[in-house]
Amino acid sequence: MKINKIFIVSLLTTITFLVIGITACFAIHKNISLKSSRGSSKLGNVSEVLGTPKSKDLKTIIHENQKLVVSLEVKNSSGNITGSGFLYDTKGDIVTNAHVVKDGSAIIVKMADTATYKGKLIGKSELTDIALVRVDNLKGKSPMKISKNKKADIGDEIIALGSPLGLQNTATTGIISGLNRNFNLENYQYKNVYQISAPVSPGNSGGPLLDRSTGQVIGINSAKVDDESIGFSIPITQVIPMIDNWAANPNTYKFSSQNTASTGDSKLSTEDAAYLVSYFYNSLNSNDYVTAYSLLGANWQQSTTYEDFRKGYLQTLSVKIDNMICHGTENGNIEVSAVIQAVEGNTSNSKVSKYNVVYTIGYENNNLKILSGKSTPQE
Missing domain, CATH: 2.40.10.120 (Thrombin, subunit H)
Structure with a gap:
């Protein structure tokens, strides 16, 4: 009987400690949960993250x-x-x-x-x-x-x-x-x-x-x-x-x-040729490489894949056109020459470079295209 009393006392003591421990853990967990839910996230509130996209x-x-x-x-x-x-x-x-x-x-x-x-x-x-x-x-x-x-x-x-x-x-x-x-x-x-x-x-x-x-x-x-x-x-x-x-x-x-x-192939004007070159660079400035690439003639596209074309402009942040001059050629196309100022690099480290560019503009399957072009850096 003495042994049984000792056993019962030990069992009751163990159960008491377990109950106290479980209760304490539940209280701590609840307190932590409440603090977490009431605190502000460093990433912003859910409504801010999932809200209306910026204009x-x-x-x-x-x-x-x-x-x-x-x-x-x-x-x-x-x-x-x-x-x-x-x-x-x-x-x-x-x-x-x-x-x-x-x-x-x-x-x-x-x-x-x-x-x-x-x-x-x-x-x-x-x-x-x-x-x-x-x-x-x-x-x-x-x-x-x-x-x-x-x-x-x-x-x-x-x-x-x-x-x-x-x-x-x-x-x-x-x-x-x-x-x-x-x-x-x-x-x-x-x-x-x-x-x-x-x-x-x-x-x-x-x-x-x-x-x-x-x-x-x-x-x-x-x-x-x-x-x-x-x-x-x-x-x-x-x-x-x-x-x-x-x-x-x-x-x-x-x-x-x-x-x-x-x-059909109506008479090509210098205004249309100048516009096409400007539209080409406006597309690049908007990172719309698909549209810019679509303005190139078939021979240019055959020699340069879209992936290579896009890679060539990924480090170009913006382009400004200066001194654009247009004149006709013997075959009815228009040659457009200009000086461009290109901001190259990234937002934290960039430089301004100048290039002399010359493009040949003409009709291809009734659509005006940039048939060819070359660019040389200014000294």
């Missing part, structure tokens, strides 16, 4: 969208009319102003990379200054992002894209300076349109108005007041039902067969 910078928004903005050349009985437009859907449909394509017998659509296509008119309003042009060659191409429910407010920052005064792919910035403006112009009714501080110049009509924070299309640039720096843009939400109906049920216009339209 894209202005240069990126402009470059990404300019690739989908087009220049329109419309032939009619009185001559040629130039305007702008943008890719609206995957059917190859281009939104523009009705006054740009009015009475046109042929529509030529020029892309940012200077590729040209025939367009056919499939929708046009007689009251609202909106029209839709279909380009079969652009079917399947990803369109611009359209804001289908945003209503802009006064003070919102905007970007107006287009080809004013024949200057392809121009961007101007500003703000929404007025709402619900109403007026009539050239038999078109403008109702509840945006007033913008970015000017709408000749040739800029039909280009997209972008929301600066999202890069999405919120309007169609359409008109201006005399010579003042005041433009007007039709809210895209007003005309989406009309545009979608035309896209689903395209109309057939008597003069929209485009039989007289030509996208």
